[in-house]
Amino acid sequence: METWDAIRARRNVRQYTDEPIPDEALERILEAARISPSGGNQQRWDFVVVTDRQTLKELAKVWPQGGTHIASSAATVVLVLPVEEELRPRLIDNYDLGQATMNMMLAAADLGIGSGHSAATEQDLARKLLGLPQDRYVAYMIGFGYPADRPLKPLKKPNRRDFDDVIHRERW
Amino acid sequence: METWDAIRARRNVRQYTDEPIPDEALERILEAARISPSGGNQQRWDFVVVTDRQTLKELAKVWPQGGTHIASSAATVVLVLPVEEELRPRLIDNYDLGQATMNMMLAAADLGIGSGHSAATEQDLARKLLGLPQDRYVAYMIGFGYPADRPLKPLKKPNRRDFDDVIHRERW
Numbered sequence: 001m002e003t004w005d006a007i008r009a010r011r012n013v014r015q016y017t018d019e020p021i022p023d024e025a026l027e028r029i030l031e032a033a034r035i036s037p038s039g040g041n042q043q044r045w046d047f048v049v050v051t052d053r054q055t056l057k058e059l060a061k062v063w064p065q066g067g068t069h070i071a072s073s074a075a076t077v078v079l080v081l082p083v084e085e086e087l088r089p090r091l092i093d094n095y096d097l098g099q100a101t102m103n104m105m106l107a108a109a110d111l112g113i114g115s116g117h118s119a120a121t122e123q124d125l126a127r128k129l130l131g132l133p134q135d136r137y138v139a140y141m142i143g144f145g146y147p148a149d150r151p152l153k154p155l156k157k158p159n160r161r162d163f164d165d166v167i168h169r170e171r172w
Numbered sequence: 173m174e175t176w177d178a179i180r181a182r183r184n185v186r187q188y189t190d191e192p193i194p195d196e197a198l199e200r201i202l203e204a205a206r207i208s209p210s211g212g213n214q215q216r217w218d219f220v221v222v223t224d225r226q227t228l229k230e231l232a233k234v235w236p237q238g239g240t241h242i243a244s245s246a247a248t249v250v251l252v253l254p255v256e257e258e259l260r261p262r263l264i265d266n267y268d269l270g271q272a273t274m275n276m277m278l279a280a281a282d283l284g285i286g287s288g289h290s291a292a293t294e295q296d297l298a299r300k301l302l303g304l305p306q307d308r309y310v311a312y313m314i315g316f317g318y319p320a321d322r323p324l325k326p327l328k329k330p331n332r333r334d335f336d337d338v339i340h341r342e343r344w
Contacts, residue, residue, distance in 0.1 A: 003282035006175040007204050007275055030339050032179050035330045036274070037289070043333050048340040055342065080344075087259075094263045095312070098270020102208070103179055106278060110175035117209070131344040140267070158207045161215050167202050168220040170227065172252075172303040 006109045008154035013114025014069035016145025020051070021074045025111050029144065032107035033077065036100040039092040045100065048078040048130050055129060062126045062138060067118040073143030076118075077104060078130060081139045097139055104142060114147040178281045180326035185286025186241035188317025192223070193246045197283050201316065204279035205249065208272040211264040217272065220250040220302050227301060234298045234310060239290040245315030248290075249276060250302060253311045269311055276314060286319040 001009070021029075026049065033047050050056055051074070059078070060071035070076050079100070081093050105115045120126055120138035127134070160166075173181070193201075198221065205219050222228055223246070231250070232243035242248050251272070253265050277287045292298055292310035299306070332338075 001175050003173050003175045003178040003278055004200065007279055008207065010209075012209065028176065031335065034332055034335055034338050035180065035327075037182075037184065039289075041331065043338065046338055046340060046344075048342070048344060050342055052342055087262075090259075090263060091266045094266040095270040095273070098267040098272075099274040100270075101267070102271040102274035102278075106175055106274075107179055117211075129343075130340075133344070136344075155207075159213065160206055163203065163206055166206050166215065166218055168218060168302075170220070170222055170224055171301070172218075172220060172305070172308075 001110045005154050006106050009152040010105050010109040010115070011152070011155060012116050013145070013147045014116040014143070015148040016072050016074055016114065016143070017148050019074065019146045021113060021144060025113060026075055028111070029104050029107050030077070032103040033100045036096070036103045038096040038099070044082055044093055045097060046080040046136070048080060049075060050078060051075045058129050059141065062122045062141065063119045064122070067141065069116045070118050070141055070143045072145070074145035076141050076143045078138055079140045079142070080132065080136050083135050083137055094139065101140065101142060108144055109152050112146065112152055113144055114152060116143045118143060173282045177326050178278050181324040182277050182281040182287070183324070183327060184288050185317070185319045186288040186315070187320035188244050188246055188286065189320050191246065191318045193285060193316060197285060198247055200283070201276050201279050202249070204275040205272045208268070208275045210268040210271070216254055216265055217269060218252040218308070220252060221247060222250060223247045230301050231313065234294045234313065235291045236294070239313065241288045242290050242313055242315045244317070246317035248313050248315045250310055251312045251314070252304065252308050255307050255309055266311065273312065273314060280316055281324050284318065284324055285316055286324060288315045290315060
């Protein structure tokens with residue numbers, strides 16, 4: 001898919017078909033995460049990819065308020081960060097994960113694969129399920145799968161603030 | 173450009189030619205920021221696009237340690253956030269800006285336009301230059317321009333941690 005089409009076709013997908021994601025497609029999504037830029041190229045991240053149905057069902061409980069789509073995803077990528085007390089590296093870590101997230105989501109959209117964000121609040125459960133060391137935690141999770149509703153194609157009217165409201169020319 | 177090529181071609185570009193970015197290309201980069209996803213679709217961001225050479229030279233001083241490429245960029249997009257005391261929304265704001273950043277960088281790479289990150293430490297200067305209200309600050313800046321070194325094309329060996337080091341299968 002052309003890049004500009006993929007950027008406009010990406011949308012939150014939280015209902016997935018039963019179709020698994022081919023290995024080659026999943027490798028490409030993970031490679032997109034790996035090659036993302038990060039502050040000082042520090043790559044202070046790890047990615048755990050989960051496809052086991054039972055684990056996915058348990059992972060969905062890591063964000064009880066909004067992670068139900070993780071249970072039915074074909075694959076979920078868990079975004080892991082080091083536990084960090086200082087504010088500035090925490091902010092940059094989150095910024096960098098946002099970059100990796102979008103790189104993965106666009107690599108997926110290019111292949112017709114939908115994606116949906118999840119937060120992570122139940123850290124003890126996450127650590128137990130994934131065997132994470134105590135000095136790591138789950139920052140976000142991204143569910144992937146083929147959309148159950150309709151194929152991805154460029155959105156005509158995304159639900160966003162108006163261009164002239166959000167974009168300022170030369171100064172505020 | 174195909175999406176997967178754009179993802180692999182994006183790299184930090186900090187040396188730009190004198191060629192201006194056509195209006196249509198700049199609009200597309202900004203539209204990519206506008207349509208990016210954000211937590212709860214809150215879009216707690218604003219984007220100030222600067223092309224005036226004198227302002228760009230001054231903006232470069234907003235990050236004296238590493239923002240020199242802003243001065244010679246054809247255009248710089250300034251990523252603005254609300255001043256926020258609470259940790260959790262700050263983290264999500266940064267994550268969301270990371271997503272918007274990558275959307276812009278890939279929209280640019282698709283058009284052969286390079287991009288380079290800058291932090292922002294001199295907030296008083298930034299507010300004065302851009303006329304920002306006191307309840308906003310500059311979180312990051314992204315410089316854009318045509319690469320002075322070589323055209324963008326998919327990188328064969330990006331300087332990153334090995335795939336098997338950063339990617340974990342099913343569990344840590």
